Amino acid sequence: MTDKKKQKTGRRGVSRLQRACALAGFLITLAAAAVLARAAFTVPAPATLTIRSEAVRPSSGGWVVDVVVANHGDLAAAAVDIEGRVGDERSGASLDYVPGRGEKKASLVFSQTDKPDPALRVLGWSEP
Known part of the structure; x- marks a missing residue:
C-alpha cells in the first residue's frame, strides 16, 4: 500500500463519534482548568x-x-x-x-x- 492510500484510509478511520468524544474531552478539561483557576485566585468569604x-x-x-x-x-x-x-x-x-x-x-x-x-x-x- 502506498503512503497516499494509508493517509486516505487513516482519515476515513476517524469517525464522527471519535471527533465528538475528543471535543467533549477537550471542553471538560478546559472547564476543569477554569474552575481550578477561579478557586486559586479568589478569596473565600469568612463565616457569617x-x-x-x-x-x-x-x-x-x-x-x-x-x-x-x-x-x-x-x-x-x-x-x-x-x-x-x-x-x-x-x-x-x-x-x-x-x-x-x-x-x-x-x-x-x-x-x-x-x-x-x-x-x-x-x-x-x-x-x-
Missing part, C-alpha cells in the same frame, strides 16, 4: 452566621424552640455557641460546626408556662 426560629412546640417540661443557624460565608464555622433568652431565663446549645453556605438545626428548651418568643443570638464560633 445568622439564627432564626423555625418552630415552637410544647414539651413535658415547658417549650422547645427549634432554631436554624445559617452560614452565609464560604468558610465553615466550628464550635458554634447559640443562646435564646426569654425574660430572665436563658437556654443555650453548641453546634460542632456549620458548613459554608449551609445550615444546621438545634433545639432550645424553656420551662415557661406560656409560649415563649425568645431573643436569639449567636454567641461565637471558631475557625476549624
Whole structure:
C-alpha cells in the first residue's frame, strides 16, 4: 500500500463519534482548568452566621424552640455557641460546626408556662 492510500484510509478511520468524544474531552478539561483557576485566585468569604426560629412546640417540661443557624460565608464555622433568652431565663446549645453556605438545626428548651418568643443570638464560633 502506498503512503497516499494509508493517509486516505487513516482519515476515513476517524469517525464522527471519535471527533465528538475528543471535543467533549477537550471542553471538560478546559472547564476543569477554569474552575481550578477561579478557586486559586479568589478569596473565600469568612463565616457569617445568622439564627432564626423555625418552630415552637410544647414539651413535658415547658417549650422547645427549634432554631436554624445559617452560614452565609464560604468558610465553615466550628464550635458554634447559640443562646435564646426569654425574660430572665436563658437556654443555650453548641453546634460542632456549620458548613459554608449551609445550615444546621438545634433545639432550645424553656420551662415557661406560656409560649415563649425568645431573643436569639449567636454567641461565637471558631475557625476549624
